[in-house]
Amino acid sequence: MKKIIILLGLLTAFSSCNDYIEEESLSYVPADETYKTASGFQLLVNSNYATLKNIYGGNPWLFCSGTDMYAEGRTPEPAGLAEYSLLIPSSTNVQELYLSCYQAIQSVNKTIYYSTITEQNANIPALVGEAKYIRANAYFLLVQTYGGVPIVDENITSTILSFDRNTAEEVYDHIIKDLNESLATVGTASYATSGKVNKRAVQDLLAKVYLTRGYETFGSPSDFTEAAKYADLAIAGQALTIPFADLFKATTTSNNDLNAETIFSVQYSQASTSTDPTKLGSSQFYFFGPYLGGSETNGAPLRSYNLCATGYTLSLYEKGDTRWNATFMTEIFEYKRPSDGKVVLYTPYYDTTIPTANLKIRHFYEPKWFTAADKAAYLSTNASRLATGFVYHPWGEYTAEHTLIDNRDCYTIPVKKFDDPSPTTPISAPITTDGITSGVSTRDIILARLSETYLIAAEAYLKAGNPATGLARLNEVRKRAGVANATAAQFNIDYILDERGRELVGEYKRWFDLKRTGTLITRASTYNYKIKANNFDGANGEKKILRPIPQLVLDLNQNKNFPQNPAYN
Structure with missing residues (x-):
């Protein structure tokens, strides 16, 4: 069955599996009766997790565009979100996060409603706690992005045409209430084992919420103290022992997404995308690099040429x-396949059946520290492996800004962390409605992992007036990376943002980091070649920091x- 409701002014259709909220029972039992059974209620809880795919699985513009770390390559990004001067309430992609977050909230509201009338068992409180975590996360994304938004806790079953806007302070209070209630009931099983929200995930999100609220005008110093406390509870004494290269390691047959340092993620599988493998799934692997030539020329994975790494x-x-x-x-690398003589680019890197001697190097990106002697040594050592x-x-000649001079395929450096070399992953797909050619992956999108929690603790302790402990937390991250400790003289917010940059490239954090710390204008205009400081000038003398409430x-x-929001009036 199809149910249409107007939720917060948005026409939202809950229909079909593509919306991840399915109210039609395959046995033709009415949804109300289905959700009153233990198995039906579990399906309803599962639908809450599925809404995360709507929030994070598509284009990452609202998470990454218009920042210091990523800038437009050869392919245009949405001008409003990428450059700010053209950002208006009707700008492309502004409403996507608003819509998907309220879809998640409505799913959770339905879960909480049925939790009191479904078949009762000992698991119900934990399942409700998992749902409240997902609702808190949705509201956290909304309040950071748009400011105050309507708080809606009831299960909406009929058309509602009018909503009031709550203040940002009220939304933060609601988030923390949800998370405290979640913390009291969710389980403690490891995430790698259960794949479900546990106490550690809730503690991690509480740390982020308190840290972010601490910067607000209605925040207080105690917020930073609470953030540090919850970050340490989430860390729970666990050291960073997995080599960084193994955190995102993928082969043609497996990946390491659910490792011991993953705290929470959006999970995918080949089974979950099998009904439409060119559309369902994660798009994270598709961004953060140049166009590589694509499957039509050399078998390379399709890339957007968007969100390319800046020189910074x-x-x-x-x-x-x-x-x-x-x-x-x-x-x-390139490899000439003996079967048909075709030269295949990029993907042979992941094929462990190919002898190393048969791989040729087509492109090399010189690191910042290379000297003339290093270059000569590299070319000499690899002379026999250099491809025609x-x-x-x-x-300096493969950055996002260098595309103004040379934007050929492979002429910016690709991010490989999210590569999905599985042969079942589509490496090409049709042009979508927004004009972007895209593919999808079944790699998970990691939303919280241990090293970031260390960096949250570092920032929280610094802001709470305990820089020595904060520095110790940050240096645990640097220790794993194999570099020298930062010093007390270096340790400040800018250094933390730099360290977050090194650690979290391509992860969906950066716009929120800059917005939280009040550095968005300065850093974006300094390091992003498309942005000037006055791009942020809005109406009424206000700056375009918050995104506009969508016109719809x-x-x-x-x-x-x-x-x-005042900058858009």
Whole structure:
């Protein structure tokens, strides 16, 4: 059955498996009766997790565009979100996060409603706690992105045409209430084993929420103290022992997404995308690099040529930092297949059946620390492995901004962390409605992992007035990366943002990091070649920090006293 509701001014259709909220029982039992059974209620809880795929699985513009770390390559990004000067309430992609978060909230509201009338068992409190975590996460994304938004806790079953806007302070209070209630009931099983929200995941999110609220005008110093406390509870004494290269390691048959340091993620599988493998799944692997030539020419995976690493991002690494080679495809290999003589680019890197001697180097991206002697040594050592047409990319000539000079295929460095070499992953797909050619992956999108929790603790302790402990937390991350400890003289918010940059390339954090720390304008205008400081100038002397409330929300809401964010009035 199909149910149409107007939720917060957005026309939202809950229909078909593509929306991940399916109200039609395959046995033709009405949904109300299904959810009153233990098995039916579990399906309803599962649908909450599925809504995360709507939030995170598509284009990552609202998470990464318009920042210091990523900038437009050869392919245009949405101008409003990428450059700010054209950002208006009707801009492309502004409403995507608003819509998907409220879909998640409505799913959770339904779960909580049925939890009191379904068949009761000992698992119900934990399942409700998992749902409240997902609702808290959705509201956290909303309040950071748009400011105050309507708080809706009831299970909506009929058309509602008018909503009021709550303050950001009220939304934060609601988030923390949800998370405290979640913490009291969710389980403790390891995430790698259960794949479900546990106490550690809740503690990690509480740390992030308190840290972010601490920067707000209504925040208080105690928020930073609470953030540090919950970050340490989430860390739980666990050291960073997995080599960085293994955290995202993937082969043609497996990946390491559910490792011991993963705290929470959006999970995918081949089974979950089998009904539409070119559309369902994660798009994370598709961004953060150049176009590589594509399957139609050399079998390389399709890439968007969007969100390319800026010179700032690439300059963050020093000699010996293991994250450099683990994050970027510093050498692109080619291989001539004996079966048909076709030269295949990029993907042979992952094929362990190919003898190393048969791999040729087509592209090499020189790191910042290379000297003339290093270059000569590299070319001499690898002389027999250099492919016909080999390209040596000097330092500074493969950044996002360098595409203004040279934007050929492979002329910016690819991020390889999210590569999915599984032969079942589509490496090409049709042009989508937004004009972007895209593919999808069954790699998980990792939302929380241990090293980031260390960095959250570092920032929280610094802001709480305990920099020594904060520095110790940050240096645990650097220790694993194989680089020298940061010093007390270096330790400040800018250094933390640099360290987060080194550690979290391509993960969906950066816009929120800059917005939280009040550095968005300065850093984006300094390091992103598409952005000037005055791009942020909005109406009424306000800056375009918050994104605008989507125009569709305002148009469909019959409460005309629902205010737009001041910079867009």
